[in-house]
Amino acid sequence: MKKAFKLRKPGLLGSPFKILILNFIAWIVGVLWITPFIGIFMTSIRPFREVVIYGWWAFAPFTFTLKNYIDALFNPMFSLGKGILNSFIIAIPSTLIPVSIAALTAYGFARFSLPVKKYLFATILFLMAVPQQMTIIPIFFLLRNLHLLNTYLGLILIHSSWGIPWITFFLRNYFSLLPVELEEAARVDGATDFQVFRKVVLPLALPGLISASVLQFAWVWNDFFFALMLIFDPNKMVVTQMLPRLKGQYQVDWGLLSSGSVIAMLAPLLIYALFNRYYMRGFRGWAMKR
């Protein structure tokens, strides 16, 4: 892996022309990426009329208002607040459960030998490629037979099992980067396999665990498809399900919708910001060492 990074010859990167081109591309991608976001944000903090008449990019009459946010949060028909609460109820266990289970399986794959390990791991990788839409009908019937349709637990179980394969893959690579002597030292010091895992491996793999958790949390939070299929009681709906209901019956209230979107985005954004340090370290470690 180290070699791949040496490909970036210092002279190549140093040439002014190269810097110009790289900057140009980076800026284009960045601007394309952030424009819709700015649009949503601008729409959410201005009266709807102003946006419709002049467009969100116009600054001429600029009225700042929080009305959209207040309406979205305290909508009498569709409570976004309730949706956010539900999202937390789903997303927190749907992160903790698969990360804990996948940490164990990943450690098993990284350090222990079992007869068909290679094939088992290949199967896990293969199953990661299966699209959700292909599995939703059997999942639906499975949950119905278990009487878990339209329950928090049902959706949590589905998200958790969907998360385990990729987190296993992610963490296995992370664990196999850790120096094995530390684990051997712990074994000689008197630790059982599980103590080695809990007292040495887990603390050292913290950046990796946090990276996986942040990704899984954001993924579950942003999920619309599974929630739409498996939850239909308005009191149990998650925030991504609540959002489209804000748009109204006959005309679309873009102001309300965009303020709702911004509110819904806040949770994953805050999580990224909070764990940014670990998250970056987790990925750096994952990508470079070896």
Next chain:
Amino acid sequence: MAKGVKIVNIWKIFPPKVVALKNINVEIKPGEFFVILGPSGSGKTTLLRIIAGLEIPTKGKIVIGDKEVVSVEDGVFVEPRDRNIGMVFQNWALYPHMTAYENIAFPLRLKKLPEDEIRKRVKEVAEALGIADLLNRKPAHMSGGQQQRVAVARALVKQPDVLLLDEPFSNLDARIRVTAREFVKELQKKLGITTILVTHDQADAFAVGDRVMVLRRGETQQVGIPEELYNNPANVFIANFIGDPPMNIYKLPTSHKIIKSLDIPSEIGKEYSEVFIGIRPDEAVALEPNNEGHLEGKVVIVEYVGSRRYAKVDVDDGVSLRVLLECNANHGDPVKIKVYKLHVFAPEGKRLTTITY
């Protein structure tokens, strides 16, 4: 109470067919400082790991004290944690997320000792090793020598029956290395703990070892006290491997005039058409040509090693000997070489005889 270690018929074969250890047998006495010496790939670390229980042998058994800790034939395997051994790894393997104190306390925590007992014992061992003022630091904030002491403290704190050291000096600067060797040796003698050290460096081995075992390609070459390995090398490999500057070794036909002038017993000439001769640079001298000597030659180089002077002397076509220079000869001057001790080895390597003049 110190315990001995018996290594019986140990084989290790890494699939498909890399033979790392071939039938190793040795008995390490209680309280002994035993060194396993060998070049890289000799299987020395594998042997240490088998003793620790980090590796399982393909055949054979290990007995610590009077308890079998692994025996392939009897189906016995005791986990490393139940062997009561302390081990210091080559890179020390300190837990980076713990302070020195936590590192040393770790084995005691696993034994679930009461907290004040742990504190007492960590303090004791830290004071003995002179690291009492480092206890709050993490490994990243310690020098190599300090990390090594913490690693030794961690290995010793649970009062193990056997201490295993895997190349403990190889990551240290030359200067610190000398102190570290003395320190480890003194500590071992004070505690009387059975210690097994693995190294590729003969200076390490000779500095600390009561006895040294030389391994090569998984086979025991010789086991003995350092003097014995130096004075009576069992074969050409040991002769070549041990000693600095290295022994002069040449393979010559028994009819060669050098062999003739060295008075090698005639039986050897009858049995072998070729032999290896070995002369240590410190066991032969170059003198003025008017002296008596075994061989004649011309000085090629004069070199200083420490306080001694060596001359490389061309004796014959393709044969040049490094010997102690005891006259004022310079490049190109003729000298006589007087040999005090000569080793003769069979063509396949085994030592046949040693002649003292």
